[in-house]
Amino acid sequence: MTDSTKDSTVRLAKRVSEMLPCSRREAEQYIEGGWVSVDGVVVEEAGARVSEEQAIAVAKDATLLEILPVTILLHKPAGFNADIGKDGAPALSCLSLESRTATCRQQRFLKRHLGGLTLTNPLATTASGLVVFTQDFRVARKLVDEAARVEQEIIVEVAGNIVENGLALLNHGLPFNGKPLPPIKVSWQNETRLRFALKGVLPGQIEHMCKMVGLSVVAMKRIRIGRIAMSSLPVGEWRYLQEFERF
Numbered sequence: 001m002t003d004s005t006k007d008s009t010v011r012l013a014k015r016v017s018e019m020l021p022c023s024r025r026e027a028e029q030y031i032e033g034g035w036v037s038v039d040g041v042v043v044e045e046a047g048a049r050v051s052e053e054q055a056i057a058v059a060k061d062a063t064l065l066e067i068l069p070v071t072i073l074l075h076k077p078a079g080f081n082a083d084i085g086k087d088g089a090p091a092l093s094c095l096s097l098e099s100r101t102a103t104c105r106q107q108r109f110l111k112r113h114l115g116g117l118t119l120t121n122p123l124a125t126t127a128s129g130l131v132v133f134t135q136d137f138r139v140a141r142k143l144v145d146e147a148a149r150v151e152q153e154i155i156v157e158v159a160g161n162i163v164e165n166g167l168a169l170l171n172h173g174l175p176f177n178g179k180p181l182p183p184i185k186v187s188w189q190n191e192t193r194l195r196f197a198l199k200g201v202l203p204g205q206i207e208h209m210c211k212m213v214g215l216s217v218v219a220m221k222r223i224r225i226g227r228i229a230m231s232s233l234p235v236g237e238w239r240y241l242q243e244f245e246r247f
Contacts, residue, residue, distance in 0.1 A: 008051055008052065009049040009050060009051050010049065010050065011046065011047055011048070011049065011050075012027075012031055012036065012038065012043060012045070012046060012047070012048040012049070012050050012056070013027040013028045013031060013046040013047070014027070015050055015056050016030055016031060016036055016056065016058065019056060019058065020058065026064060027046070028046040029064050030058060030062050030064070031043065031044060031045070031046045031048075032044055032046060032067065032110075032112060033062070033063070033064075033065075033067055033110070034108060034109075034110045034111075035058055035059040035061075035062035035063075036056065036057070036058055036059075036062075037056070037057045037059075038050055038054050038055070038056055039054050039055050040055070040057075044110060044111045044112065067110065067112065069134070069135035069136040069137075070113045070134070070135055070136070070240055070241070071132065071133070071134040071135070071136050071139050071240065071241035072113070072117070072132070072133040072134070072238050072239070072240060072241070073130060073131075073132060073228065073230070073233065073238060073239050073240075073241055074130075074131045074132075074133065074237075074238040075128070075129065075130065075131075075230055075233045075234060075235050075236060075237055075238070076123055076127075076128055076129060076130075076131040077128055077235050077236050078125075078126055078127060078128040078219065079125060079126065080125065080236075081125050082119060082122070082123065082131050083119065083122070084117060084118070084119050084133075107240050113135070115135075116135050117133040117134065117135060118133065118134050118135075118140045118144065119131070119132070119133055120132045120133070120134060120139070120140060120143035120144050120147075121143055121147070121152070121222075121225055122203075123220075123222060124203070124220070126219075126220075127219075127220040127221065127222065128219070128220070128221045128222075128235065129154070129155075129220070129221040129222030129223055129230060130222045130223060130224065130225055130228070130229075130230040130233075131222075132225060132228075132241075134241075139241070139247065142226075142247055143225065143226075143247060147199075147200055148199055148200035149199060149200075150199060150225065150226045150247065151197055151198065151199050151224075151226065152196075152197070152198060152199070152201055152222055152224065152225050152226075153195065153196070153197050153222070153223050153224035153229075154195075154196045154197075154198075154201070154206065154220055154221065154222045154223070155189065155193060155194070155195055155196075155220070155221045155222075155223055156193065156194045156195075156196060156206060156210065156217055156219070156220050157192055157193055157217070157218040157219040157220070158192055158193070158194055158210055158215040158216065158217060158218060159192065159215065159216050159218050160214050160215045160216050161214055161215075162213050162214050162215055163213050163214045166213035166214060166215075167186060167187075167188070167213075169212070169213055170184075170186040170194070170196075170209055170210075170213060171183060171184060171185065171186050172184070174208075174209050174212050174213075176202065176205050176208055176209070177202070181205075181209070182199075184196065184197065184198035184199075185197040185198070192218075194210075206220065225247060226246075226247035227245075227246060227247055228241070228245060228246075228247055
């Protein structure tokens with residue numbers, strides 16, 4: 001790109017503010033809200049540079065309503081690392097537009113929905129199931145700061161022979177990291193599958209508990225956090241938490 005070409009471009013927000021007309025800040029809000037396209041492609045960066053020749057369009061239903069923080073529910077596959085990257089977005093690109101479940105595609109997807117996310121309840125890479133990412137401080141406060149009061153439901157596939165009275169011990173009576181564990185709810189779903197319902201679960205806790213009663217963990221899947229269940233969310237796909245849903 002030559003210097004003369006660089007000099008002929010302007011910030012997209014400037015072009016939009018002149019088109020409508022509106023203030024520069026309002027133009028930025030339209031762009032950040034995903035309402036503005038350049039040559040038919042939606043651009044969400046107000047600082048993007050455009051030339052005089054490029055076609056700028058603002059959607060007819062564009063609005064200046066506040067873009068609210070989102071909470072994202074992901075069915076994490078086993079083997080997927082869902083840690084947050086340095087930019088606040090998930091380290092891997094599992095949260096793409098294509099991996100959004102069809103049931104939530106009526107909600108507009110914005111690039112800014114993938115920024116500033118907090119991973120509230122991490123799962124081991126080898127585990128699968130419900131994972132929550134949020135931009136909403138209220139959700140983060142409940143699931144992170146008040147984690148000890150939020151029940152999680154985890155299905156655990158096990159191998160081995162459980163010791164006598166082992167199920168009772170899993171419910172209450174085992175230590176972890178040198179401290180007695182509080183009572184939890186553990187029951188058999190079938191001959192090789194246990195259901196754990198517990199609060200404030202710590203990394204490695206379930207594996208340790210199973211080992212103490214003669215069992216080894218083959219697989220784990222978290223199916224519920226608080227009042228939000230994974231339900232029919234397909235593996236590897238995600239959806240938005242809806243306004244009426246509460247953890």
